[in-house]
Amino acid sequence: MLTTSVVFFCAFGLLLLLGRQVHRVMHALALVLTNNYQSAALLYALPLLPGVALHEISHALMAVLLRVKVRSFTLVPQRKAGSITLGSVEVNRADIVRMTLIGLAPMLVGVIVLTLIGWYVFDIGRITQTLAAGDARQIGNQIMLATQVGDAFLWFYLMFAVANAMMPSASDTVTLPPVLFFLACLIGVAVAVAGIDWLRYFQPGAMTTMRWLSAVFLLTSFINAIALVPLWLLVQMFQKLTGRQVVY
Numbered sequence: 001m002l003t004t005s006v007v008f009f010c011a012f013g014l015l016l017l018l019g020r021q022v023h024r025v026m027h028a029l030a031l032v033l034t035n036n037y038q039s040a041a042l043l044y045a046l047p048l049l050p051g052v053a054l055h056e057i058s059h060a061l062m063a064v065l066l067r068v069k070v071r072s073f074t075l076v077p078q079r080k081a082g083s084i085t086l087g088s089v090e091v092n093r094a095d096i097v098r099m100t101l102i103g104l105a106p107m108l109v110g111v112i113v114l115t116l117i118g119w120y121v122f123d124i125g126r127i128t129q130t131l132a133a134g135d136a137r138q139i140g141n142q143i144m145l146a147t148q149v150g151d152a153f154l155w156f157y158l159m160f161a162v163a164n165a166m167m168p169s170a171s172d173t174v175t176l177p178p179v180l181f182f183l184a185c186l187i188g189v190a191v192a193v194a195g196i197d198w199l200r201y202f203q204p205g206a207m208t209t210m211r212w213l214s215a216v217f218l219l220t221s222f223i224n225a226i227a228l229v230p231l232w233l234l235v236q237m238f239q240k241l242t243g244r245q246v247v248y
Contacts, residue, residue: 014218060091117155160224
């Protein structure tokens, strides 16, 4: 259980780290090419459009399902206070539970989409089996084998766009801390009253879920790592050609 948990958090952390680098390099490339913040925002957002659309639609659909009115919806990137929003959805205020679900909807939907692509296209079941066996040496080989499918480039692009647009923004997670605190208190009370044995019923399902998500995150991290190389080289090349320098 401990090994599975460690692999899961490492895979998720790697995805976050590489995703942040992807955004920084893509934004730098857009700035070098356009030398204009607004034009750079548009160019930066364009490759991620499928993921941005899924992100904002997830917000809106979750709001509709929870009966919270959607006030505005846009996929046009905007630069505000030194940062760029690739799209936005505004909803009426509601209780913290519904606002948390609306805020986390893009990540939930994004992970589901990535898992479906991994399952039906890349057969990540083999990676999951390798993780279950604890054979770390074979994980890389299984990832390489999983990518040898037809139309791999198209599916790589879709996973790239979804993964790098699904993470919640700061405004999406404003209500998350109190909800997590409340859930932690509930679990604490349940453990105090009923003991810890009842948690074992959830262990097999939790371990299987973490292995699947670890496989998805590792495959997506591999795609991000591959994409970073040409993006970084393009930044270096265009900086030399244009004489512009971007610090990122």
